[in-house]
Amino acid sequence: MSGDRSLDAKGLVCPLPVLRARKALMAMAPGDILTLLATDQASRRDVPAFCQSAGHALLSADEVDGVLTFTIRRAGPA
Template sequence: MKPEKVDSTLDARGLLCPMPVVRASRAIRDLPAGAILEVLATDRGSVTDIPAWCESQKHELLHWEEDGGVFRYYVRKGG
């Protein structure tokens, strides 16, 4: 489910694999546990990369959607 509140947004549009995940890793690092990071990406590879990254790093992928070629991910930082 799409969250009502986002704590930070990362615009990774135009970046190719692996950069959306690399930038998301950097962006989420400074957020407190439980914070929600919104990631915007245009790389179709992010559809598999972002969920795999969330699982490997113990973050929770709350929701993702595509609109006009832009993928939007909502990630809750793990504790």
């Protein structure tokens, strides 16, 4: 059973998309996938930086019609 989730953070401004993603990832199992939707353009910079600092894998980052979609794999236990 997969614990993959999606999180709609559209309309939220920095730092809320990253904070919500962090909270969601903490509740997930290592290796689970989070799909994050955001409209704040600062997320282009903030989400990759968050993933790098927390050890999560940013699998993809796309933008369609102003909506940024980030696919993040939760890191394993430290």
